[in-house]
Amino acid sequence: MPITHTNFRGDVYYLHSRKTKKGKNTYYFAKKSTGNLVEKLPSGYEIYEAPNGMVYFRKPLKKLFTDEEIRLVEKAMKQYCPIKDFKLDVREEFIYIYTVANNLEDLPNALSLLMDEKALAKVKDYKTDMRFELLDSEKRIFGVDRFCYLGGIDDWMDLDSSTNLEALVAEYVSHLGQESFYDLI
Numbered sequence: 261m262p263i264t265h266t267n268f269r270g271d272v273y274y275l276h277s278r279k280t281k282k283g284k285n286t287y288y289f290a291k292k293s294t295g296n297l298v299e300k301l302p303s304g305y306e307i308y309e310a311p312n313g314m315v316y317f318r319k320p321l322k323k324l325f326t327d328e329e330i331r332l333v334e335k336a337m338k339q340y341c342p343i344k345d346f347k348l349d350v351r352e353e354f355i356y357i358y359t360v361a362n363n364l365e366d367l368p369n370a371l372s373l374l375m376d377e378k379a380l381a382k383v384k385d386y387k388t389d390m391r392f393e394l395l396d397s398e399k400r401i402f403g404v405d406r407f408c409y410l411g412g413i414d415d416w417m418d419l420d421s422s423t424n425l426e427a428l429v430a431e432y433v434s435h436l437g438q439e440s441f442y443d444l445i
Contacts, residue, residue, distance in 0.1 A: 262297035265289065267313040269384075275301075275317060289315040311347040311358035311386040324353045324394045329425055333357075333392060336429035343437045347386055353394045359436055361387040390436060392429065395421055404432050406444050419444055 263275035273289040275298040280286050287298065287305065308316045330348065333355050337346055349356040393403040402425045408417040422428045435441040 262293070262299055263301055265307050265309065265315050267309050267315055269313045271313065273315040275307075287317040289317055311349050311356075311388070321352055323350055324397055325350055325355055330355065332426055333429050336426065337433055340430050341433040341436050345384075349388070353397075355392045356388045357390045357392075357433070357436065358386040358388045361385045389441065390432065391416065392425070399423065400425075402428055404428050406432075406441065409442075417445070 265273045265275075267273065271291060272293075273291055274293050274295075275287060276290055276295050277285050277287050277298050278296060285302075287302065289307075304319060305317055306320045308318050310316065330350055334348055337348075337357065338344070343359045345360045347358040349358060389407045391405050393405060395401045395403045401421055401423055403421040404419045405416040406419055408415055419432065420428060432444070435444055
């Protein structure tokens, strides 16, 4: 039986393999159910679903945040952020916060007769505007950045740093989805 993964949108991806020019196996996920399908999961890899639902087969990334710190960010998002539909993406020294880019909160009421939850999931698009960074792993110093949309900058902008991750998250996530977010400098 081939290795599959169903993403949050309900799309099924199949794990495929192919040979590189040097004769080594490389793996990838695709929606097509034909081709060189993989039936046994190769060791040393993981299935990774990106916040927008793309599925990848990769070597696990080194995680510098502790599980407790990740739970702390998730808990603070639920407590202080006005946006309730979010995803965390932990990549090495960063925790990216993804929120729904196309606001669908009012859509279920207006189109409840036409669309069910599965149909709504298919049109959700997540974007990241804020991230937390581990600046010093020994002293556990954390930074917070927001994405800057000023003209041609389109890059991350440092906001603050602290050894108290909980206070940092509580202070800044409340601005996500608000006009005050653009005043953070």
